[in-house]
Amino acid sequence: MELTLRQAVAADVAEIMRLERAGFAPAIQETEQTFAERLAAAPEGCWVLAGEAGRLFGYLCAEFWPQQAGFDAARFARDHGAASTHRADGEEVYVSSMVVDPATRGTGWGRRLFRGALAAMFARHARLRSTILIVNPGWDAARRIYRAEGFTEIGEIAGYFDAGAGASLPAIVMRRAHT
Numbered sequence: 001m002e003l004t005l006r007q008a009v010a011a012d013v014a015e016i017m018r019l020e021r022a023g024f025a026p027a028i029q030e031t032e033q034t035f036a037e038r039l040a041a042a043p044e045g046c047w048v049l050a051g052e053a054g055r056l057f058g059y060l061c062a063e064f065w066p067q068q069a070g071f072d073a074a075r076f077a078r079d080h081g082a083a084s085t086h087r088a089d090g091e092e093v094y095v096s097s098m099v100v101d102p103a104t105r106g107t108g109w110g111r112r113l114f115r116g117a118l119a120a121m122f123a124r125h126a127r128l129r130s131t132i133l134i135v136n137p138g139w140d141a142a143r144r145i146y147r148a149e150g151f152t153e154i155g156e157i158a159g160y161f162d163a164g165a166g167a168s169l170p171a172i173v174m175r176r177a178h179t
């Protein structure tokens with residue numbers, strides 16, 4: 001299948017929400033308001049894989065943060081508002097979320113979306129220096145992509161993901177310096 005990587009626009013939010021519901025358990029899906037705010041506040045960080053007739057097959061959302069040593073766990077709060085955290089002059093990309101349509105998974109589009117969207121951001125914004133993200137220990141496909149793309153684990157946020165029955169899983173924090 002041929003898909004086009006392009007920057008997202010406000011009209012994509014309904015398709016992004018369809019992908020969000022297909023990508024994550026209800027308890028961790030983010031809201032339409034969160035995505036609408038990302039698209040408005042940080043459009044340079046929002047990218048989609050577009051097919052025919054307006055159908056989307058993947059999205060990646062990111063915002064820019066001031067670079068810091070280590071990380072501040074509070075910044076990764078789910079559904080935080082990009083309008084208050086995105087800094088147009090930030091030096092670090094924070095990849096907040098990525099989903100590929102289940103019908104399209106396992107054929108390399110996840111890796112192409114991740115690599116392509118980040119490459120486009122770094123090509124357009126010369127001040128960017130690094131990329132940071134969090135991942136659930138059980139999200140194997142995502143972890144394969146991040147490791148293969150040069151990310152290393154820099155810490156954990158305990159209790160981040162609800163694992164049911166009163167249990168939780170940490171978020172693994174990963175970072176890659178831009179070379």
Ligand SMILES: CC(C)(COP(=O)(O)OP(=O)(O)OC[C@H]1O[C@@H](n2cnc3c(N)ncnc32)[C@H](O)[C@@H]1OP(=O)(O)O)[C@@H](O)C(=O)NCCC(=O)NCCS
Pocket residue numbers: 023024096097098099100101104105106107108109110111112135139140141142144145148
């Ligand atoms: C993560 C995700 C975007 C990857 O998309 P994808 O199109 O399946 O990715 P690719 O086809 O490029 O595969 C990436 C790697 O994961 C591997 N992989 C794919 N599905 C896998 C699975 N279910 N279990 C383990 N590895 C898997 C692939 O073999 C490939 O590894 P390789 O290149 O070393 O062989 C997609 O699985 C998804 O939307 N998951 C749900 C949401 C999510 O976890 N998002 C990421 C965290 S924000």
